[in-house]
Amino acid sequence: MEPNLDNEEHFRPSYIASVEPLQRTGPVNVEDLKTDLSGDFSLVSSSSDTSQSCISVEDSTSIILKPPQNSLSRLSEKTAGQKFTFSQVFGPETTQEEFFEGTMKQPVQDFLDGYNRLIFTYGVTNAGKTYTFQGTEDDVGILPRTMDMLFKSIQGKLYTAMDFKPHRCRDYIKLTRDQVREETAIKNSILRLTKEVEEHFFLY
Numbered sequence: 580m581e582p583n584l585d586n587e588e589h590f591r592p593s594y595i596a597s598v599e600p601l602q603r604t605g606p607v608n609v610e611d612l613k614t615d616l617s618g619d620f621s622l623v624s625s626s627s628d629t630s631q632s633c634i635s636v637e638d639s640t641s642i643i644l645k646p647p648q649n650s651l652s653r654l655s656e657k658t659a660g661q662k663f664t665f666s667q668v669f670g671p672e673t674t675q676e677e678f679f680e681g682t683m684k685q686p687v688q689d690f691l692d693g694y695n696r697l698i699f700t701y702g703v704t705n706a707g708k709t710y711t712f713q714g715t716e717d718d719v720g721i722l723p724r725t726m727d728m729l730f731k732s733i734q735g736k737l738y739t740a741m742d743f744k745p746h747r748c749r750d751y752i753k754l755t756r757d758q759v760r761e762e763t764a765i766k767n768s769i770l771r772l773t774k775e776v777e778e779h780f781f782l783y
């Protein structure tokens with residue numbers, strides 16, 4: 580059935596219908612709608628203003644939120660001046676090394692002692708999560724420092740003999756000489772088989 584477009588009683592809003600100006604029901608108070616955006620725009624255009632700090636570090640465990648200058652947001656007014664406490668606050672002058680020492684060293688040591696540990700970063704875009712984790716080439720973050728600590732700690736402890744075999748999930752069994760010979764024969768036959776398959780593949 581074709582829709583009855585002339586039927587004004589069954590008005591269907593659509594992008595075509597919205598071309599028609601809305602009927603005003605009364606005078607609009609323009610003063611209620613007016614807002615001075617020059618402050619907001621100057622935040623974007625002036626680089627010195629964009630880097631304004633919204634957080635003031637009170638001490639090593641607490642921060643106070645400051646509203647952004649020229650902020651028109653009611654939400655920020657609500658949280659402005661609120662104090663938040665943490666187990667440790669690192670200020671903007673903290674170096675990557677200090678941050679690693681203060682946050683990661685103990686968990687990495689715990690991990691080396693056999694405990695599970697989880698590290699994650701959380702924050703808005705541009706907060707500095709990647710910078711903290713990865714860092715720069717000249718000033719590496721917590722991930723490369725962690726790897727460095729892990730590898731340094733296992734140096735000299737690597738077992739290079741080939742007489743261990745994984746058994747179940749986390750156990751290893753030490754092989755007898757005969758078992759090592761058997762395992763080596765199995766590995767060699769797998770390698771031979773792989774080579775034959777490769778040659779076959781290249782021939783045809």
Ligand SMILES: Nc1ncnc2c1ncn2[C@@H]1O[C@H](COP(=O)(O)OP(=O)(O)OP(=O)(O)O)[C@@H](O)[C@H]1O
Pocket residue numbers: 702703704705706707708709710711
């Ligand atoms: N502590 C810091 N010192 C110097 N520069 C920093 C610091 N933290 C972040 N930056 C710089 O700020 C910018 C944004 O940081 P980064 O890319 O780490 O943010 P992010 O939280 O990972 O963002 P996204 O969620 O968008 O990936 C980068 O140019 C970074 O080099």
